[in-house]
Amino acid sequence: MSARILIVDDDPVQRRLLKGAVERAGMTADATDDGTKAVKLIANAEEPYDAVVLDLVMPGMDGLSVLAWMAENGHGTPAIVQTGLGGIETVVKAMRAGAFDFVVKPVSPERLITAIGHARKAGTKERASGGGVKITGGFADIVVASPAMDRILSLAKRAAASDIPVVLEGESGVGKEMIARAIQMESARRARPYVTVNCGAIPASLVESILFGHEKGAFTGAVDNHTGKFVEADRGTLFLDEVGDLPPEVQVKLLRAVQSGEIETVGARDVRKVDIRLISATNKDLIEEVKAGRFREDLYYRLNVFPIHVPALRQRKEDIPELARHFVRRYAQSTARSPHINLAPEALALLTAHDWPGNIRELENAVHRAVVLCETETLGADLFPQIAAQMPGYDLASRRHSGALEEMSWVPSIEFDPVKDQGPAMIGFEDQGAVQTHEPEGALNAIASNGQIRPLAEVEEELIRFALSFYDGQMSEVARRLGIGRSTLYRKLKDYAIDPGKPLKTAA
Ligand SMILES: Nc1ncnc2c1ncn2[C@@H]1O[C@H](COP(=O)(O)OP(=O)(O)OP(=O)(O)O)[C@@H](O)[C@H]1O
Incomplete structure (x- = not known):
């Protein structure tokens, strides 16, 4: 049915x-x-x-x-x-x-x-x-509910269909590595090696040797031949995490490897050909690194053929409930807890309100901890004290004490206001909450091109048109947000000859 x-x-x-x-x-x-x-x-x-x-x-x-x-x-x-x-x-x-x-x-x-x-x-x-939660490493494992991430994943899927070099940019914990793995899993190289290197975690003196390998006796301490990551990944995919941390001398060698497919093993006489699909990731702004002279421009353009910017979790809050439930299921399973364990509405509200500076990794850890501590089948807000502590005005202790978690009148004081002041002469509109989803819609000028204040009716008409487009023609929402009754709104639409279906089309 x-x-x-x-x-x-x-x-x-x-x-x-x-x-x-x-x-x-x-x-x-x-x-x-x-x-x-x-x-x-x-x-x-x-x-x-x-x-x-x-x-x-x-x-x-x-x-x-x-x-x-x-x-x-x-x-x-x-x-x-x-x-x-x-x-x-x-x-x-x-x-x-x-x-x-x-x-x-x-x-x-x-x-x-x-x-x-x-x-x-x-x-x-x-x-x-x-x-339960089955991990396959492909795109199917990536939990997504927001249009912003939908778009990112469809880009990543397109990248998976070719060998194009990809750079994944985004804050720590947003899921860059997970996407890199999914690209590999769904590419033609899926059955070939997938080798990852965290360039930021290797001491500078060893990076070259780890990436390109060394011959026995190449330097003091090189007691054996060592196969580098490029050779390990031959015919497969090499994931260079924190690529922005590579020292300049290694950047030169990487450039050569990317340009010609040739690598120079430390201490070897000859170069070696490798066939690598390269995926890089960074939580730095690479172009800023280029400008600051810390990252080679030529290498930047070689690596950055297909850039994918993964937005922070606070910019795609629609993903939070889905992710939280996913982690509850996963950790309920892995800690052998009841599969019926669930999140109390209050806990879900708290998690949705939080800004997650550590992104999905932080959310995952918070849920993991809560599942381990949970003694019933419901994860309450009291199991997320570290999150509650960061919410202005959220007093978990008194609530827990009174047992009145469900009766809270707390509303988070977080910034998610689409209307922002953009200067003395403008009323600006900026969508902070969905950077990838909705472009900023412009601004209402208070000053006309002749330098004088604009007539109120003109600004009013423009604001109504904007509000209609902003709330997708939702009359009750538009009226509520503008602080007028629905009948007043309808009258004004008539006065200004605004078509609610196409509010911006005829805008001046
Ligand atoms: N969309 C998602 N669905 C399910 N799990 C996710 C998702 N995104 C990230 N994760 C999980 O969050 C954690 C952090 O993700 P990942 O390591 O891919 O982030 P990252 O951006 O590479 O971080 P870093 O820059 O610190 O290496 C991982 O455990 C990953 O499995």
């Missing part, structure tokens, strides 16, 4: 789009425009829905109240909430209220279907059969 999805959204256009996307993916969709009707549909359904896609801001019974009702009445159907950009507090509240996942509007059909797929997998039906 095909999956049944319930869509709850007060915006008719959005409802139709979501329903269409779900149906095109071969599922059945029921759609309704308010929370009260949704609750009735859920309560009266003969078979539980497989997932609910829930708008949070609706007149009458809103999304949070639907979530609260579902929790109170024991409806375990996973809910995916839709949120506007900049709505991280709302996301946190929704997670706390039991939402399974969230999507940022406007959600693409692919992201929606992926989220529904994950939700269904995590749903009671599949949980009952107890699925």
Whole structure:
């Protein structure tokens, strides 16, 4: 039987789009425009829905109240909430209220279907059969929910189809090595050696010998012949982690190896030909290293043929719930804990709110620790004290004491505000939260080209057009954000002859 999805959204256009996307993916969709009707549909359904896609801001019974009702009445159907950009507090509240996942509007059909797929997998039906985490090393192991990472992975898959040199850039712990491994696993060289070298971890005096090998007697202490990593990786893939840390003299040799496929073993008379696919990674800004004279420009261009920038976890918060659940499953399995172990909504909210300076590695470690400490089947927020301690205003101790974890009124004071002041004469819009997903949309000028302040009506029209595009035509969200009623908004659309479907098309 095909999956049944319930869509709850007060915006008719959005409802139709979501329903269409779900149906095109071969599922059945029921759609309704308010929370009260949704609750009735859920309560009266003969078979539980497989997932609910829930708008949070609706007149009458809103999304949070639907979530609260579902929790109170024991409806375990996973809910995916839709949120506007900049709505991280709302996301946190929704997670706390039991939402399974969230999507940022406007959600693409692919992201929606992926989220529904994950939700269904995590749903009671599949949980009952107890699925573990199998590691294959390919792209299938890479947990992804955000459009930003979707894009990165589709780039990486394209790179896997050829031998093109790839540079993976990104902060420590974002998953560069994991992507490198997946590229190798899905390339034509998958059955060949995959050799990794952490260039930053080898003493400078040994890098050359480790990469290119040495002959016995080449230098004091070279008591035997040593095969270098390039030779080990011949006909396969060499992953150079922290490539930005290579000393200059090794950079010259690397350049030669990349240009001609020839390596010079230390102390050997002849050069040797190797056939290597090179993937490099760095958490430095390589071009800055070039500018500072620490990295050779010619080598930079040789290595950086196919650059992939992996965004920090705080720039793709949509991945956090998915990743957290993935690590819970993995560590529940590896520490022989119950496969039914799960994350309390409050814990999920806390994890989603945190900025993760150590990225996925930090998240993984936090979850691992929590699973080891957990004595029940639910990981509560109290098992993440080190994260709670970094949240301004989050007082775990008093909550634990009062046992009132679920009743918290805490909302994280984190910056996720799309509207930022960009100078005295401008009101700027910058999407901090999804650097890879949404381009900055521009700015509203307060000053006209003649140097005078612009008329209020003109700025108002521009702001409304921008808000419509920003919230993808979600009238209730636009009205709420602008602080006006929906009828006022409709009147202004008429006054300014704005087509909500194409708000920016006719903009001045
Ligand atoms: N999308 C993902 N899905 C599942 N696990 C992930 C994902 N991204 C990263 N990880 C896990 O997070 C940890 C850190 O990832 P990885 O070592 O690939 O990061 P990195 O960017 O190479 O870090 P560094 O620069 O410090 O070497 C690993 O245990 C990896 O398995």
